[in-house]
Amino acid sequence: MRQVAEIAGVSTATVSNVLNTPAVVSPETRQRVEAAMAQVGFVRNGAARQLRGIPSAVVGAVVLDLANPFYSEVSRGIEDRVSEAGCMLMLCSTDALVAKEARHLRVLEEHGVRGALVAPTGARLDQLTGLAKRGTPVVLLDHPQEHAALCAVTVDNVLGGRLAARHVLELGHRRLAFLRSSVGAWQSAQRCEGIRQALRAEGLDPAEALVEVELAPNDIARNADAAVDALLAAPNPPTAVLCFNDIAALGVLRGLRRLGLAVPGRVSVVGYDDVQFTADLAPALTTVRQPKYQLGRAAADLLLDESRPGHTHEEILLRPTLVIRESTAAPY
Amino acid sequence: MRQVAEIAGVSTATVSNVLNTPAVVSPETRQRVEAAMAQVGFVRNGAARQLRGIPSAVVGAVVLDLANPFYSEVSRGIEDRVSEAGCMLMLCSTDALVAKEARHLRVLEEHGVRGALVAPTGARLDQLTGLAKRGTPVVLLDHPQEHAALCAVTVDNVLGGRLAARHVLELGHRRLAFLRSSVGAWQSAQRCEGIRQALRAEGLDPAEALVEVELAPNDIARNADAAVDALLAAPNPPTAVLCFNDIAALGVLRGLRRLGLAVPGRVSVVGYDDVQFTADLAPALTTVRQPKYQLGRAAADLLLDESRPGHTHEEILLRPTLVIRESTAAPY
DNA sequence: CTGTTAGCGCCTTCAG
């Protein structure tokens, strides 16, 4: 800045004014300064600004896995929203490791980010509330608030389960299966609860009308594929298979094809999430759509709002929607 | 720091030493300082450190679209590598808009990032070389170096095309189709060149043995699906369809199913990229695998190396590989 | 082994 000031024949304060309060500088001076800036290729020093107390323009996001299509869409929503506010995103993956989460959070705090959007991996929210208490706002991603003094955005998993079940129930199915997973266990549990609710609403007993299968965590699709055999070999096999996510549904589709069972002719299949490619499958997958992009946007909204004086911590509950495509039909 | 120093009864310099040169501080003093830090919940101020000249621990990455599975995997590779070096990632999407790219680059420079990994969207590399000249190293992602004084990592597209074509040629196919796209035009062109090379190597004339179809840019899968009709209605239709990416292949699979044509029984299909779900499809997709994660890692490697004294700009060419699965077989 | 000091680049009074 000093160099620019020298070339333009003004003081550094004037250069600063050109940058931050152009209106207060006379047009000629401004032009001279701007020319000087262009000449030396001047770039503001963010560190110095931040040190001086200017609010940071970077927000942190901590997700489970950046390469997971669910989180990459969420991240994109975050990015777009913070970008509108002139902010940048510092993004990191925890791989569900608490140590990694802790490290990332510390670094974000050191960098003085404006706030952090976190998909928490551990059960304890201590570090997060501590962070918030020390002045770095935190918004929970796809995780309930649990009375912590934080904002949160979640998607209604019970509703999602209900939506899926009601759909196949309305088509006439009476024996359902639900493929759950130990990763994301509580989400699976909630979705399953939704399914049971729908069953009861129809006068059906979940204990009889619903088979639950827990899929081993690695290579979900393969495990789902393999699970199909046992599922359909049962004496009174289900005619509709509900899955805790779309990848599992993909596996089921594969298994069914392997067994020569038409979808939706013989068996109906419902996914969950609505990740990118589901609409392009053959058959296109009926699934419960999570508003992933909106989830990111809403969370970023909440975070940006934290700096507003009257802000209060709130929990936003987003509603999933049923997307009916080609993998469901009336039972055989 | 002053507060910590006061509580521990030392000077700020000693606190600094505990943080950065623990060996130089006596164990008792160190413990006292550490206790004081824990007591006040001390967190270093990254901005102040950076201002003081400590090399930045954040690297920037500018991709086309964070939510695109190709780039999210590349990003994950970058993240893992920089994370090993104790760095964080500032990630942003350009949506192939030069203005956005320019803005992001400026902000990254202002923040004084250690370097930037960029998938350039415009034809001109001026801004990037400028950035590098001013002291922020730049590595090109999936883009040739073009004599710019920058590092670059690319994947051999000609080889990829050759691999795909040679595979179906070896299976006995003699009439091929290639579905290309205007987005990523030069990649498509190179892959197509690879296909032609393979054809010629087999003594075939590309003009006769190869049909090229250009897909409109939005909703690739749907357009690919629709393109199948015309393709197979031709007098001497192709028996193998090569696609410029997996999404297009998905569309082809759909179109073929719509027409009641078995894959690979009647028509073989080859994708490109090997995005996440391709192995789980029914039929599992034969495709040309791009080393996406490795691409990110290699680029990050190059970037981190820029600070080494003897560093010279280099271009790394990664090799794609053919993944044979279930969507290809000998012609009918 | 520990303390003192100066200054990184910028922005914001305050005085002219």
Next chain:
DNA sequence: CTGAAGGCGCTAACAG
């Protein structure tokens, strides 16, 4: 409308 001065938190060099 412009200039001079001080300090944000930290670290490196040096003095004790």
